[in-house]
Amino acid sequence: MNVTHDTPFRRASREFLDAQVWARPGLSRRDRRWTTLTCVAAADAPEPIEEQVHAALASGDITLTEMLEFVLHFAVYCGWPKASHLEGAIGRQWDRIHRARGEQAPPWPELGNDTLGPTDLNKRLERGVEEFVDVNLTPAPPPTSPYRHAGILSFVFGHVWQRPGLARRDRRIITVTCVALDDSPVPLRSHVTAALHSGDITKAEMDEIVLQFAAYYGFAKGDALADAVEAAWAAMPG
Helix, strand or coil: CCCCCCCHHHHHHHHHHHHHHCCCCCCCHHHHHHHHHHHHHHCCCHHHHHHHHHHHHHHCCCCHHHHHHHHHHHHHHHCHHHHHHHHHHHHHHHHHHHHHCCCCCCCCCCCCHHHHCCCCHHHHHHHHHHHHHHHHCCCCCCCCCHHHHHHHHHHHCCCHHHCCCCCHHHHHHHHHHHHHHCCCHHHHHHHHHHHHHCCCCCHHHHHHHHHHHHHHHCHHHHHHHHHHHHHHHHCCCC
């Protein structure tokens, strides 16, 4: 006979995480899913990854196409190995959802090469500089290293941030969560500041993101994110 003990962790999960954090009205469930998915994927937590991916897809809060686009954005900020595991979980849970309905899972979408952006590298870099400025609200760095030239300007902002599969607001929530858990002080300050100063995320919404993040990645890291939010808010123009 299997006995499930009601541990302090399980009680807190029910009474605090489920009943209080997820139920708060200040942020949509979809927005909370982006922060949560990012946290569990970055934490290398196999069972929570499977559970959260299943819940996001089965609920309809996030579509398969959006979830697959999320994997690419996540890979940029948390690395390809973690993203590879995340994409594997999406495949497993997509099959699971349709098996439970007695259906064969539809194939993943086929992507045309036109989705890869301009092939003219000069135009791609120009777009990357423009997108960097639009997203970060600061001048773009000079292309003086492979990291800046090929990585930041050509790929991250010359392509990924411009892909149509996710709204900029979605990408901001995912990115803020990534840089907070990555212990990246400068990107944390810059992305939190840009998200608030652009108006894409309100102060009240950002405060809810902090709480959701702290619940899934720890209150110590949540404290650093909260400090970045308060500093960015204090520096708001006007």
